[in-house]
Amino acid sequence: MGKLxxxxxxxxxxxxxxxxxxFDAMRKLTDQISEAIRRGYQIILVTSGxxxxxxRELEVKPNPNDIVFKQACAAVGQAxxxxxxxxxxxxxxLKVAQVLLTKEDLANRVSYVHTCNVLDKLLSLNVxxxxxxxxxxxxxxxxxxxxxxxxxFSDNDILSVLIANAIQADLIIILSDVDGLYDANPxxxxxxxxxxxxxxxxxxxxxxxxxxxxxxRGGMKxxxxxxxxxMQSGIPLVIANSRRKNVLLDILEGRHVGTYFKPLGNRMPSxxxxxxxxxxxxxxxxxxxxAKQAIIKGASLLAVGIESVSGQFKIGDVVSIVGPDDKEFxxxxxxxxxxxxxxxxxxxxxxxxxxxxxxxxKEIIVRKLMYIISxxxx
Numbered sequence: 001m002g003k004l005x006x007x008x009x010x011x012x013x014x015x016x017x018x019x020x021x022x023f024d025a026m027r028k029l030t031d032q033i034s035e036a037i038r039r040g041y042q043i044i045l046v047t048s049g050x051x052x053x054x055x056r057e058l059e060v061k062p063n064p065n066d067i068v069f070k071q072a073c074a075a076v077g078q079a080x081x082x083x084x085x086x087x088x089x090x091x092x093x094l095k096v097a098q099v100l101l102t103k104e105d106l107a108n109r110v111s112y113v114h115t116c117n118v119l120d121k122l123l124s125l126n127v128x129x130x131x132x133x134x135x136x137x138x139x140x141x142x143x144x145x146x147x148x149x150x151x152x153f154s155d156n157d158i159l160s161v162l163i164a165n166a167i168q169a170d171l172i173i174i175l176s177d178v179d180g181l182y183d184a185n186p187x188x189x190x191x192x193x194x195x196x197x198x199x200x201x202x203x204x205x206x207x208x209x210x211x212x213x214x215x216x217r218g219g220m221k222x223x224x225x226x227x228x229x230x231m232q233s234g235i236p237l238v239i240a241n242s243r244r245k246n247v248l249l250d251i252l253e254g255r256h257v258g259t260y261f262k263p264l265g266n267r268m269p270s271x272x273x274x275x276x277x278x279x280x281x282x283x284x285x286x287x288x289x290x291a292k293q294a295i296i297k298g299a300s301l302l303a304v305g306i307e308s309v310s311g312q313f314k315i316g317d318v319v320s321i322v323g324p325d326d327k328e329f330x331x332x333x334x335x336x337x338x339x340x341x342x343x344x345x346x347x348x349x350x351x352x353x354x355x356x357x358x359x360x361x362k363e364i365i366v367r368k369l370m371y372i373i374s375x376x377x378x
Contacts, residue, residue, distance in 0.1 A: 004123075005044070006169045007248065030091075038092075047081065109274070165268075169235060171235070231262065271369065275333060285319055318333055330370055
């Protein structure tokens, strides 16, 4: 196994049945992480549990639809969570750092690169980075609804994979209250068995994975989505039960624990994995059938193939590329803004300079800065 590991722990792994923090479970987890670091691994911890511990501290029963109250609970709970992690790691002579991220932090290339640089620096200082979604400023509820605008992570399962992609991790371990991925729903079928290795995520697996956990947001469905991104990015991922004795160290020693999701191929270059999964999209470009087929076969996107533009974006943003059927089949980094593309769509390259007064690049999106979505391309 490699040296740089992202470990994600769900709410159920750090809380008791009543939602309060489970200090014993947290101690066992931090003991294992500390031992792994002593053995030469670098570990980034992605943790849930802030909202649950905030609810417990405030002793107010939340209305499930009250987003602002949940954000307030996260603000209260985050401090409590970090204080316990700090004390637990301190027993092993390790320091911790809090890193709170929103979807926008990873969707913006500059802050994405800064995040990677800070994580690198923390690891080089032998500090354990502890990452959580920044629920207080999370922009889901207030995001402008613009056609083609979307951000890419829905919870900490997906976040852990995007972080692993960003820092080129060697392995992702998702620890929760399940032993792995079952071949049937274990609560309804007593004969359900753990699937030890997954080489391909099929529609049947996705059907089995539906259902949520009690306090956390993500059930097996989001774990499967996370595993799919990891597999396509070339990073192995393991789902296992956080309460199994020595679970983390056993996985790192290569023992068969939980479900192992095998990478589909070589690691994707980091810029491509960011375009594919980290960036989300700031808008949409609709192309004609000829341009769509040319792109799928390996061409760049030229102005002549563009039919329309939706959303507002600037040079360097990632946008979705859709065909005549309005389905996204690719995304990439644009060399022109939405305003410029609106002026030059449908034009031959030789006409761009006459309209704009300049030509930045002949390609609107260069092929090497494009990610093709395989289902549509297939």
